[in-house]
Amino acid sequence: MSTKISNSSLIGLLVQLQICFAECGSSPTTGGCLASTASSTYSSFTYEQESTDRYAIPLTSPLSLPTFAPAFDAVSTLLPTSVVYTTYSLNRSATAVDDGLYGQSAYAALWVSLTYSQEPPFTTTASPTPVATSELIFPPPLPARPLNEDKSLRFPCDFIWGAAASAWQIEGGLQAEGRGPAVFDAIGSVGTVGMNDSNVADMSYFLYKQDIARLAALGIPNYSFSISWSRVVPFGTAGSPVNTQALEHYEDVIKTCYEYGVTPIATLMHIDSPFGIFDDMDAFPEHFLHYAKEVMTRFADRIPIWFTINEPNIAVPYVSRNYNIFTAQLKAHAEVYHWYKEVLNGTGRIATKFANNLAVPLDPTNQSHIDASIRYQEFTLGIMANPLFLGQQIPKAALQTPGLNLTALTDEEIKFINGSADFWAFDPYVAQFAYPPEEGYDACISNSSNPLWPVCVGTGNTQSNGWLMGAISDTYSMIAPQYVRQQLGYVWNVYKPSGIMVTEFGFPQIADSEQELRVQQFDFERSMYYQNFLTETLHAVHSDGVNVIGALAWSWIDNNEFGNFGHQYGMQTVNRTDGLFTRHYKRSIFDYVDFFHNYIAS
Numbered sequence: 265m266s267t268k269i270s271n272s273s274l275i276g277l278l279v280q281l282q283i284c285f286a287e288c289g290s291s292p293t294t295g296g297c298l299a300s301t302a303s304s305t306y307s308s309f310t311y312e313q314e315s316t317d318r319y320a321i322p323l324t325s326p327l328s329l330p331t332f333a334p335a336f337d338a339v340s341t342l343l344p345t346s347v348v349y350t351t352y353s354l355n356r357s358a359t360a361v362d363d364g365l366y367g368q369s370a371y372a373a374l375w376v377s378l379t380y381s382q383e384p385p386f387t388t389t390a391s392p393t394p395v396a397t398s399e400l401i402f403p404p405p406l407p408a409r410p411l412n413e414d415k416s417l418r419f420p421c422d423f424i425w426g427a428a429a430s431a432w433q434i435e436g437g438l439q440a441e442g443r444g445p446a447v448f449d450a451i452g453s454v455g456t457v458g459m460n461d462s463n464v465a466d467m468s469y470f471l472y473k474q475d476i477a478r479l480a481a482l483g484i485p486n487y488s489f490s491i492s493w494s495r496v497v498p499f500g501t502a503g504s505p506v507n508t509q510a511l512e513h514y515e516d517v518i519k520t521c522y523e524y525g526v527t528p529i530a531t532l533m534h535i536d537s538p539f540g541i542f543d544d545m546d547a548f549p550e551h552f553l554h555y556a557k558e559v560m561t562r563f564a565d566r567i568p569i570w571f572t573i574n575e576p577n578i579a580v581p582y583v584s585r586n587y588n589i590f591t592a593q594l595k596a597h598a599e600v601y602h603w604y605k606e607v608l609n610g611t612g613r614i615a616t617k618f619a620n621n622l623a624v625p626l627d628p629t630n631q632s633h634i635d636a637s638i639r640y641q642e643f644t645l646g647i648m649a650n651p652l653f654l655g656q657q658i659p660k661a662a663l664q665t666p667g668l669n670l671t672a673l674t675d676e677e678i679k680f681i682n683g684s685a686d687f688w689a690f691d692p693y694v695a696q697f698a699y700p701p702e703e704g705y706d707a708c709i710s711n712s713s714n715p716l717w718p719v720c721v722g723t724g725n726t727q728s729n730g731w732l733m734g735a736i737s738d739t740y741s742m743i744a745p746q747y748v749r750q751q752l753g754y755v756w757n758v759y760k761p762s763g764i765m766v767t768e769f770g771f772p773q774i775a776d777s778e779q780e781l782r783v784q785q786f787d788f789e790r791s792m793y794y795q796n797f798l799t800e801t802l803h804a805v806h807s808d809g810v811n812v813i814g815a816l817a818w819s820w821i822d823n824n825e826f827g828n829f830g831h832q833y834g835m836q837t838v839n840r841t842d843g844l845f846t847r848h849y850k851r852s853i854f855d856y857v858d859f860f861h862n863y864i865a866s
């Protein structure tokens with residue numbers, strides 16, 4: 265219920281209050297309680313409509329940007345002439361023949377151990393339909409007081425905001441149009457248990473036109489997506505054929521972005537490295553560069569920002585105990601960086617994305633907890649960021665962990681890697697508490713069977729006084745905005761990048777997927793997460809001097825969280841049972857847009 269107060273009655277009220285302060289201040293109080301200063305009155309009751317229809321403001325289209333590299337015609341000579349451009353199609357009933365290293369039979373053999381119980385329900389690109397006006401009405405005001413109490417704070421006018429997703433998590437059609445298998449394709453395949461079928465995900469491989477139209481209709485200006493390496497190069501390796509259907513697909517994704525006014529931001533590898541690509545680690549940089557060149561010569565003229573590898577800092581320990589893969593990935597990243605800047609003459613920006621749920625000491629007065637936090641951070645960020653941002657060696661903590669066999673970088677390697685990121689791209693979902701292992705460092709570090717080895721730091725989200733750090737979600741993310749400034753401040757002050765872009769942040773509400781549509785759409789907690797996180801980010805900018813240059817939400821759509829469709833990070837729902845994979849906006853996407861409309865300098 266809102267009360268309407270006119271200027272004159274407001275002045276009257278203020279006068280009344282002043283009189284009361286003057287009088288009540290000196291008058292005796294009852295039991296130490298000051299008498300109420302509000303004066304009660306009766307008047308006639310009237311209903312007021314609290315909800316007015318406010319509509320989303322779409323992007324202006326088409327997009328007009330300067331070019332960021334020469335057009336393909338001018339740089340096609342940079343590609344090796346020996347590469348074969350072809351198409352593949354998986355036919356399991358075809359008899360295998362010996363058609364060479366890269367023939368159709370060889371392609372089918374890549375897939376021999378992977379089948380899926382669900383086939384994509386349609387296999388042609390759907391035409392976009394205009395988003396119905398009825399879908400573009402803002403929800404009622406957030407049921408909480410505005411969180412940004414300082415209305416004067418603003419992000420700079422060139423702040424890059426938008427939303428992100430990745431190929432494997434939204435595309436579906438894993439075996440469609442000549443795609444080769446990637447490392448996570450076993451998830452949800454026949455024979456693996458307890459996982460949803462990854463072969464459909466959000467069917468965005470066929471629905472991308474509508475997906476981009478829906479972002480534009482809400483006025484979301486930047487779309488961070490990833491290109492599937494094994495679609496473009498089905499066999500993955502340097503010198504192996506390029507699948508023209510994949511090139512055409514991503515060409516059209518970018519073209520569609522421009523048509524609708526959405527700025528495309530592209531990632532080259534988002535957890536979906538081609539199957540077996542790390543078997544020969546030393547050859548990894550060469551394989552990655554082969555793929556990157558094919559993509560960048562064609563698309564770099566229209567892509568202002570590239571991310572090479574998504575979250576290698578946590579992906580490597582997740583898939584292998586061989587930490588020298590970090591070096592292979594750093595070299596691969598730096599190769600692409602140098603080629604883009606110095607050979608292709610790209611003028612856009614490049615970075616690699618870091619994940620980090622900042623370790624903060626569980627007991628900040630206890631030196632061993634502080635040491636544990638620093639050790640965690642040095643493993644999680646320092647191994648890659650020391651050479652990349654500081655031109656320094658891998659931290660001693662990692663090099664000196666017995667049995668880890670991590671080889672120090674040579675001076676030449678450091679020189680090549682140093683500075684090969686134009687800003688810090690950061691996915692800081694939440695913070696966590698850190699403490700030393702119960703059995704002590706020495707016992708843990710010298711025992712590679714210890715589940716905490718090699719980092720040997722305990723982590724959790726419960727404060728030492730028993731309270732949780734914040735409101736929990738379906739996975740690790742929490743609403744704990746009190747640590748956002750430290751999350752950004754750690755990176756800013758330790759690695760001194762020119763700027764930090766928050767390239768993922770988000771929150772999967774508990775049991776979201778079990779609710780009916782209307783309830784899922786009113787995703788209040790997700791909005792709270794974003795509003796709080798962004799408000800604290802504004803404080804990091806204005807009070808702590810951190811140069812935050814952008815923010816990209818994870819995600820604009822519920823997606824495949826590694827075989828789980830229940831952990832919903834999306835600001836849109838997907839109906840995976842209606843045959844059409846219909847999307848619906850949730851309230852968080854409106855609140856997210858509103859935040860930037862209110863808090864970006866004009």
Ligand SMILES: *[C@@H]1O[C@H](CO)[C@@H](O)[C@H](O)[C@H]1NC(C)=O
Nearest residue numbers: 353354355356357358359360
């Ligand atoms: C698959 O291979 C079988 C056997 O050679 C052939 O009969 C069939 O037409 C092929 N299917 C497609 C879609 O090419």
Ligand SMILES: *[C@@H]1O[C@H](CO)[C@@H](O)[C@H](O)[C@H]1NC(C)=O
Nearest residue numbers: 423424425485486527568569
């Ligand atoms: C991202 O969004 C901002 C804000 O609308 C826009 O000015 C900018 O052109 C977009 N792209 C990049 C790369 O900044």
Ligand SMILES: *[C@@H]1O[C@H](CO)[C@@H](O)[C@H](O)[C@H]1NC(C)=O
Nearest residue numbers: 334338339342606607608609
């Ligand atoms: C890139 O710039 C260098 C130096 O100006 C020039 O020699 C080279 O031809 C350019 N390459 C392309 C592909 O335009």
Ligand SMILES: *[C@@H]1O[C@H](CO)[C@@H](O)[C@H](O)[C@H]1NC(C)=O
Nearest residue numbers: 627630631632633699700701
């Ligand atoms: C510091 O933390 C360690 C590990 O949790 C603990 O063993 C030790 O008692 C703590 N020291 C103090 C002074 O609290």
Ligand SMILES: *[C@@H]1O[C@H](CO)[C@@H](O)[C@H](O)[C@H]1NC(C)=O
Nearest residue numbers: 585586587666667668669712
């Ligand atoms: C490090 O090398 C030793 C000796 O070759 C080997 O036993 C151990 O498994 C290696 N550690 C890792 C993490 O690969």
Ligand SMILES: *[C@@H]1O[C@H](CO)[C@@H](O)[C@H](O)[C@H]1NC(C)=O
Nearest residue numbers: 654655656678679680682683
């Ligand atoms: C790393 O790059 C910075 C900035 O270009 C430079 O000042 C520094 O000397 C470099 N360090 C090494 C070890 O190459």
Ligand SMILES: *[C@@H]1O[C@H](CO)[C@@H](O)[C@H](O)[C@H]1NC(C)=O
Nearest residue numbers: 707710711712713714715716
């Ligand atoms: C090493 O850690 C494992 C797993 O925690 C444990 O079972 C084993 O006893 C430890 N070995 C030593 C020597 O402490």
Ligand SMILES: *[C@@H]1O[C@H](CO)[C@@H](O)[C@H](O)[C@H]1NC(C)=O
Nearest residue numbers: 458459460777827828829830
């Ligand atoms: C599969 O996805 C549904 C939501 O669509 C979810 O409820 C279920 O938990 C998921 N199953 C697994 C094994 O992750």
Ligand SMILES: *[C@@H]1O[C@H](CO)[C@@H](O)[C@H](O)[C@H]1NC(C)=O
Nearest residue numbers: 779780781839840841842843
């Ligand atoms: C998904 O679509 C089916 C079929 O139209 C419908 O019965 C179901 O309620 C929808 N689910 C949600 C969560 O909207």
